[in-house]
Amino acid sequence: MLTQLNSSAMYLICGSIIAFVAVMCVVFMIRAYRAGVALGMDTTKMKRTITASATFAVLPSVGILLGVIALSGSLGTPIPWLRLSVIGALHYETQVAEAAAEQTGITLSASQMTPTAVVTIVLLMSVCIMWGMVLSVFFTKKYSRKLKGKASQGEAEDTAEAGGKGIVGFGDVAMTAMFIGLVSAYIGSYFGQIKASGNWLSLAVAAVGALAMAVFILIREKKDQEWIDGFSIAGSMIIAMAAAVFLAKL
Amino acid sequence: MTEDRNAFFEQYDKKTHVLGRMTCLICIVLFVGAPFVMGIVLGAMPDLGAFARGFLAIGPVWLVSCVAEYLIYVPMLGSGGSYLAFVTGNLINMKIPCAINARDIVGAKSGTAENEIISTLSIATSSLVTIVVLALGVLLLIPLQPILQSPTLQPAFDNVVPALFGAMAFKYYKGNLKVAAIPVLMMTLLFLFVPSMLGSVSFMIIPSGGIAIAIAYYFYKKAGAR
Numbered sequence: 447m448l449t450q451l452n453s454s455a456m457y458l459i460c461g462s463i464i465a466f467v468a469v470m471c472v473v474f475m476i477r478a479y480r481a482g483v484a485l486g487m488d489t490t491k492m493k494r495t496i497t498a499s500a501t502f503a504v505l506p507s508v509g510i511l512l513g514v515i516a517l518s519g520s521l522g523t524p525i526p527w528l529r530l531s532v533i534g535a536l537h538y539e540t541q542v543a544e545a546a547a548e549q550t551g552i553t554l555s556a557s558q559m560t561p562t563a564v565v566t567i568v569l570l571m572s573v574c575i576m577w578g579m580v581l582s583v584f585f586t587k588k589y590s591r592k593l594k595g596k597a598s599q600g601e602a603e604d605t606a607e608a609g610g611k612g613i614v615g616f617g618d619v620a621m622t623a624m625f626i627g628l629v630s631a632y633i634g635s636y637f638g639q640i641k642a643s644g645n646w647l648s649l650a651v652a653a654v655g656a657l658a659m660a661v662f663i664l665i666r667e668k669k670d671q672e673w674i675d676g677f678s679i680a681g682s683m684i685i686a687m688a689a690a691v692f693l694a695k696l
Numbered sequence: 697m698t699e700d701r702n703a704f705f706e707q708y709d710k711k712t713h714v715l716g717r718m719t720c721l722i723c724i725v726l727f728v729g730a731p732f733v734m735g736i737v738l739g740a741m742p743d744l745g746a747f748a749r750g751f752l753a754i755g756p757v758w759l760v761s762c763v764a765e766y767l768i769y770v771p772m773l774g775s776g777g778s779y780l781a782f783v784t785g786n787l788i789n790m791k792i793p794c795a796i797n798a799r800d801i802v803g804a805k806s807g808t809a810e811n812e813i814i815s816t817l818s819i820a821t822s823s824l825v826t827i828v829v830l831a832l833g834v835l836l837l838i839p840l841q842p843i844l845q846s847p848t849l850q851p852a853f854d855n856v857v858p859a860l861f862g863a864m865a866f867k868y869y870k871g872n873l874k875v876a877a878i879p880v881l882m883m884t885l886l887f888l889f890v891p892s893m894l895g896s897v898s899f900m901i902i903p904s905g906g907i908a909i910a911i912a913y914y915f916y917k918k919a920g921a922r
Contacts, residue, residue: 450737450738451738453737455737456734456737459730459733459734459737460730463726463727463730464827464831466722466723466726467723467783467784467823467827468824468827470719470723470780470783471780471784471820471823471824471827472820472824473715474712474715474776474779474780474816474819474820475816475817475820475821475824477708477711477712477715477776477816478776478812478813478816478817478820479813479817481704481705481708481809481813482810482813482817484704485701485704485705485809485810485813486701487810487813491802491814492813492814492817494801494802495798495801495802495814495817495818495821496817496818496821498797498798498801498818499794499795499797499798499817499818499819499821499822499825500821500822500825502790502793502794502797502798502822503790503794503821503822503825503826503829504825504829505856505859505860506786506789506790506826506856506860507790507825507826507829507830508829508833508844508853508856509789509853509856509857510786510789510790510826510829510830511829511830511833511844512844512845512853514830514833514834515833515837515841515844515845518837523834523837525734527830527831527834528730530785530786530830531826531827531830531831532723532727532783532784532785532823532827533723533727533783533784533785534785534786542754542758545750545753545754546750546754548750549746549747549749549750549753550743550746550750551746560740561735561738561739561740562740562741562742562743563743564734564738564740565731565732565734565735565738565740565741565742566731566742566743566746566747566750568730568731568734568742569728569731569732569742569747570747570750570751570754572727572728572730572731573728573747573751573755574751574754574755574758574759575758575762575785576724576727576728576762577758577759577762577763577766578762578765578766578781578782579720579723579724579782579783580724581762581763581766581782582716582717582720582766582778582779582782583717583720583721583724585766586713586716586717586770586775586778586779587713587717587775589770590770590774590775590778593770593771593807594807616913616916617771617805617806617807618805618806619912619913619916620771620806620909620912620913621771621772621796621806622868622872622875622912623872623875623905623908623909623911623912624768624772624905624908624909625772625792625793625796625864625868625905626868626869626872626875626876626879626905626908627879627901627904627905627906627907627908627909628788628792628901628904628905629861629864629865629868629869630865630876630879630880630882630883630904630908631879631883631897631898631900631901631904631905632857632858632861632897633861633862633865633880633883633884634880634882634883634884634885634886634887634900634904635883635887635894635897635900636858637884637887637888638884638886638887638888638891638893638894639887639894641887641888641891642887642891642894647851647854647855647858648855648858649858651855651858651859651862652858652859652861652862652865653862654859654862655858655859655860655861655862655863655865655866656862656863656865656866657866658863659862659863659864659866659867660866660870663866663867663870675801678863678867679793679797679860679863679864679867682859682862682863683856683859683860683863686855686858686859686862686863687852687853687855687856687859688852690851690852690854690855690859691848691849691851691852693851694850694851
């Protein structure tokens, strides 16, 4: 079965879809860059965004690659490659693949896999997570316009309230707060893991990541080295992940 | 923004929606159609009965999760970024932190043309990096596998997300301690006393984010009143 799943035809099907999404990203990127130039945006800022996002994405991508390897034992390499290159999410794929395998009456292992089970699993994996795209097709235009309307209304109110002092609009405050909420949920869960399973490594790694970030920010502020901003997250992650290797031995 | 710039951005935004909708529709067809094309290669079609049972068992959870993600993340990502992010996936562990980080580095304000451009550039770049890393990884799977799966390095790769959120936590808690204190304390207590919730961390982002926004609003109004 694995030979069939790793055949050139399967690589071709999955590779073509990934290539389409890659082209889509390139088109959006070029359009955005050109629009930025036309709007008079600082090209240095846009280039910094690209550099920072690229360095930021490398390590999580290696983590995602491990997801591909983990699933390749049961689903072959092309299917997890497709799922995790586009649309999928690391925490989602294995969970859904296992649940889908269960519904087809097998467990997620190559020895039990049948062609019917594989294609049923892939269909279920695709349908269960496609709602973000479906909502995008029908609602993003209206939703983002509504948000834009609120943002400009808020900006006008803020400017009036602040007497034109340039106070940051609540839209930005809310975005930062939402992100703080997101991070807090994960940090809280690392404490919970200690009690639930004795796993203190996640919290320790997060603490090292935070400490490394503190050092990067200190250097950035004391030495006025703006370029550090673009690499501070990736740098902190490398330090924290390296620390995990040593901490795990304790 | 001058009138010319406004008109240009309006036009850009309009075309982004056309392009975004079109590409999302094509992707839906590709993703749903792929298992059937694979079926032709493998000589078997999906078992629709098993698919329906599976969908009823796990679909509703992911449907709710997708709707919640959509409502929360579109304001963070802007239009172009949203279309790309919902196609390329890996939102929590990559796209959202990446876009927020880029936005902060250049100091873009939400709802502005600059934020829309920066967010799109950030999501497109990070998606392309993932595609390239995974393509290289698949190409070099045999030589890379022993390194990536070595027991020594396993703790590092098992902790990519804690490493990311630890760094992000310091960056965002610093200067926002008043906003962060209660959500982080509440989430910690929740997961300590109700360990069964550990399987639903991504859902707990909603109340945690809601509390953080409410606290931020309180301080925002207080600052405005002064």
